[in-house]
Amino acid sequence: MAANERQSIHGQWSSRWAFVLAATGSAVGLGNIWKFPYITGENGGGAFVLVYLVCIAVVGIPIMIAEVMIGRRGRQSPINTMRLLAREEGRHPAWQYLGWAGVLAGFLILSYYSVIAGWALAYVFRAGSGMFTGASADEIGGLFEELVSSPERLLAWHTIFMVMTMIVVSRGVRSGLESAVRLLMPSLFVLLVVLVGYAMNTGAFLDGIRFLFEPDFSKLSGESVLIAMGHAFFTLSLGMGAIMIYGSYMPQYASIAKTSFMIAGADTVVALLAGMAIFPIVFANGLEPGAGPGLIFQTLPLAFGHMPAGALFGLLFFVLLTFAAWSSAISLIEPAVTWLVENRGFSRVSACMWSGLATWLLGLGTIFSFNVWSDWTLFGKTFFDLLDFLTANIMLPLGGLFIAIFAGWILSRKASQEELAMARVWYDVWRFLVRYITPVAVVVVFLNAIGVIG
Numbered sequence: 061m062a063a064n065e066r067q068s069i070h071g072q073w074s075s076r077w078a079f080v081l082a083a084t085g086s087a088v089g090l091g092n093i094w095k096f097p098y099i100t101g102e103n104g105g106g107a108f109v110l111v112y113l114v115c116i117a118v119v120g121i122p123i124m125i126a127e128v129m130i131g132r133r134g135r136q137s138p139i140n141t142m143r144l145l146a147r148e149e150g151r152h153p154a155w156q157y158l159g160w161a162g163v164l165a166g167f168l169i170l171s172y173y174s175v176i177a178g179w180a181l182a183y184v185f186r187a188g189s190g191m192f193t194g195a196s197a198d199e200i201g202g203l204f205e206e207l208v209s210s211p212e213r214l215l216a217w218h219t220i221f222m223v224m225t226m227i228v229v230s231r232g233v234r235s236g237l238e239s240a241v242r243l244l245m246p247s248l249f250v251l252l253v254v255l256v257g258y259a260m261n262t263g264a265f266l267d268g269i270r271f272l273f274e275p276d277f278s279k280l281s282g283e284s285v286l287i288a289m290g291h292a293f294f295t296l297s298l299g300m301g302a303i304m305i306y307g308s309y310m311p312q313y314a315s316i317a318k319t320s321f322m323i324a325g326a327d328t329v330v331a332l333l334a335g336m337a338i339f340p341i342v343f344a345n346g347l348e349p350g351a352g353p354g355l356i357f358q359t360l361p362l363a364f365g366h367m368p369a370g371a372l373f374g375l376l377f378f379v380l381l382t383f384a385a386w387s388s389a390i391s392l393i394e395p396a397v398t399w400l401v402e403n404r405g406f407s408r409v410s411a412c413m414w415s416g417l418a419t420w421l422l423g424l425g426t427i428f429s430f431n432v433w434s435d436w437t438l439f440g441k442t443f444f445d446l447l448d449f450l451t452a453n454i455m456l457p458l459g460g461l462f463i464a465i466f467a468g469w470i471l472s473r474k475a476s477q478e479e480l481a482m483a484r485v486w487y488d489v490w491r492f493l494v495r496y497i498t499p500v501a502v503v504v505v506f507l508n509a510i511g512v513i514g
């Protein structure tokens with residue numbers, strides 16, 4: 061069978077738009093609203109944001125195009141797709157280990173992602189009950205401490221979120237996801253704009269904007285650059301096969317490059333809006349931009365506590381944040397589930413149960429790292445910090461590096477040209493980027509972070 065006539069046994073998106081919605085659902089999540097602001101705060105602001113934006117353009121978008129292309133050409137789980145395409149090109153089947161590394165990365169990420177999504181879920185009820193109304197920054201901070209210091213509560217929310225995720229995955233990612241994303245994504249966007257509107261009236265809006273967009277390169281270390289690049293992968297869901305498996309359900313006629321630009325554009329806008337909402341609140345209340353993973357939970361409730369109808373807006377915001385996390389979580393486990401179905405004869409439901417259970421168990425490590433194990437550190441990092449660093453800053457960029465090499469050097473020109481169907485100039489630009497610029501950029505950032513160069 062010709063490569064462009066293959067079909068996925070797991071189904072296909074109903075249209076190009078369905079793919080864009082699902083992939084945007086995967087990309088837009090906690091990474092944009094929770095992680096981007098806190099790592100920007102920890103890494104000094106403007107210069108970090110600039111590096112992040114450059115990484116999206118030079119590394120992220122070319123790799124997204126490569127990943128979608130590989131996925132659609134193979135139309136199987138990432139592991140089997142890598143093996144199949146390598147074989148078609150007469151290359152070594154060891155390329156399948158790239159698929160394996162991705163499955164592992166997805167599993168590790170989901171284990172802590174679900175715990176943080178649990179915080180968002182907990183905040184739905186906290187916001188809705190009016191707990192934030194009129195509260196001071198200290199009180200809001202205290203409420204956050206109270207949540208993360210309780211393993212039982214974190215466990216309950218983590219469990220609920222994992223169950224929610226696995227129910228959807230067990231039904232197949234297409235049913236429900238499409239219509240839900242279509243409605244909820246624009247709502248999240250509108251609510252972020254409302255929050256930016258609130259931030260404009262805090263009196264510290266310009267301080268926030270300056271912090272985000274005025275680069276001060278003296279604040280940028282080699283490690284910060286690595287974190288910015290790692291985040292470009294994380295926020296676009298790249299480097300582990302999530303976008304590859306979504307690509308495998310994409311209709312053959314849709315343009316990969318155009319859809320990739322739309323997804324990356326929407327993702328970036330959401331992150332910048334989140335930053336523009338949060339930093340003015342930080343500065344207006346004398347809070348610490350480098351407060352860490354609790355940042356949005358210590359700032360946004362202040363806004364909800366002081367704006368008209370804040371309880372309602374707060375409730376809505378955390379519902380939408382939970383939803384955004386949920387549509388991302390689905391894509392983290394999908395590569396593992398499809399492999400269990402294709403190669404181990406699991407039904408979709410039992411594949412979900414087993415992979416969900418394993419993820420849930422590992423999540424306990426993250427839960428304890430915020431309370432009973434908080435003193436246990438390695439290189440000054442807790443279990444959660446280590447897991448986050450290992451996955452976002454090492455595994456995803458390495459995965460992306462090999463995806464770029466595969467797309468640029470292993471896959472024949474004929475295959476990628478046929479699959480991408482772009483105008484000749486644009487195709488040449490893309491191919492030049494994935495062959496030379498993207499791999500070199502990733503390697504340089506790594507070497508710079510470990511102090512070999514620079």
Ligand code: TRP
Nearest residue numbers: 087089090091294295297302388
């Ligand atoms: N991109 C999502 C976010 O920003 C998280 C995510 C979903 C992800 N799937 C992924 C990250 C695959 C890395 C790889 O919240």
